[in-house]
Amino acid sequence: MSLYPLKFDPILKERLWGGTKLKQVLGKEITSDITGESWELSGVAGDVSIVANGKLKGCSLQELITKYPEEVLGKSVLERFGSEFPVLIKFIDAKQDLSIQLHPNDKLAKKRHNSFGKTEMWYVMDADKDAELIVGFNKTVTKDEYAKSIEENSLLALLNYEKVQEGDTFFINTGKIHAIGSGVLLAEIQQTSDVTYRVFDFNRKDKDGNYRELHTELALDAIDYEKKDDFKVSYNQNKDEVNSMVACPYFTTNYLDLTQPMELNVADRNSFTIYICVAGNASIANDFGQIDLQKGQTILIPAVSKTIHINTTKAKLLEVTI
Known part of the structure; x- marks a missing residue:
């Protein structure tokens, strides 16, 4: 398939x-x-x-x-x-x-x-x-x-x-x-x-x-009663780069602020990839097809994908993998 x-x-x-x-x-x-x-x-x-x-x-x-x-x-x-x-x-x-x-x-x-x-x-x-x-x-x-x-x-x-x-x-x-x-x-x-x-x-x-x-x-018995300042995420917002946000055992999330197309080699990722569009719009393709994505939409790139092409002039995306 x-x-x-x-x-x-x-x-x-x-x-x-x-x-x-x-x-x-x-x-x-x-x-x-x-x-x-x-x-x-x-x-x-x-x-x-x-x-x-x-x-x-x-x-x-x-x-x-x-x-x-x-x-x-x-x-x-x-x-x-x-x-x-x-x-x-x-x-x-x-x-x-x-x-x-x-x-x-x-x-x-x-x-x-x-x-x-x-x-x-x-x-x-x-x-x-x-x-x-x-x-x-x-x-x-x-x-x-x-x-x-x-x-x-x-x-x-x-x-x-x-x-x-x-x-x-x-x-x-x-x-x-x-x-x-x-x-x-x-x-x-x-x-x-x-x-x-x-x-x-x-x-x-x-x-x-x-x-x-x-x-x-x-x-x-489920509450953590200790005051901790470990919740606010500090992350880079460099344009046209993959910026790390959160990495935990359950998911990894990156931030992409794109002003030009990007190609990603994901052959060794060994996980699906999710893109959540939080601003702008983009066209995203893998080896088998492409789809348009706009603010407020989410897509799943199956793990079988070898490359991901993101075509945009203005989009902010959250990228989620395991």
């Missing part, structure tokens, strides 16, 4: 805190005023991405992996993660603050949920004036201090707030308490996992008048 660059139908999710920026800024075909997420590339059961272009249109990502496992994923990825697609790519629009939450590590997630943990990173694509993220604590706390703050409804006083603008990037390792603040639109790259421990939701009620479930007890 000639595995050309693959684009997938977005999986749109209404959320209590969602808005309309996915349509206004990224051109998604949303139909509500509370669309919070666009799942761009997903192997999560029940939400598996469907190919939107070419001869494979209508095939699911999982069907492709089942038929062409090594060609799609790459041998080393297949050996490490099996036939489950190991990352989940999303765009998130927070019109309101998201709940304060954290994610368990692999060991705890496997024990409790038979799932991977959830390490993730955020790239801010758009932010209202004074928009913020919550990332970690503003001081090291004990488990008892944290538990008391939950009981007394005073958790917010313990949290670290970060004002953000376009281009800011954050790495959220497991155990780190966090929340996306109102007015932020971002791209999220994460392990394939939907395990989230929600610990505070601003006492909001859903559309049916109910409080959303909190995971107070589950979170106690």
Whole structure:
């Protein structure tokens, strides 16, 4: 099979805190005023991405992996993660603050949920004036201090707030308490996992008048209570180069700010490659075909590819591999 660059139908999710920026800024075909997420590339059961272009249109990502496992994923990825697609790519629009939450590590997630943990990173694509993220604590706390703050409804006083603008990037390792603040639109790259421990939701009620479930007890043994300044990603933004952003066991992400065509030899990469367009547009080709990519779109280059050609005069891309 000639595995050309693959684009997938977005999986749109209404959320209590969602808005309309996915349509206004990224051109998604949303139909509500509370669309919070666009799942761009997903192997999560029940939400598996469907190919939107070419001869494979209508095939699911999982069907492709089942038929062409090594060609799609790459041998080393297949050996490490099996036939489950190991990352989940999303765009998130927070019109309101998201709940304060954290994610368990692999060991705890496997024990409790038979799932991977959830390490993730955020790239801010758009932010209202004074928009913020919550990332970690503003001081090291004990488990008892944290538990008391939950009981007394005073958790917010313990949290670290970060004002953000376009281009800011954050790495959220497991155990780190966090929340996306109102007015932020971002791209999220994460392990394939939907395990989230929600610990505070601003006492909001859903559309049916109910409080959303909190995971107070589950979170106690999953939280990293130490104050750490390890979350803000400093990265070069050199034009027409591959700039390293994040390298962790679960994904590697690079930043490309291109003003001219680029050719990449990926014969030895032994992994699929994902491109997320965060500004501008480009035409991207592998050995078997090409596709146009514009801001707010994501494509998958199968691992069987030997070369990648990016034709553009102005594009900013996030490149994700394993």
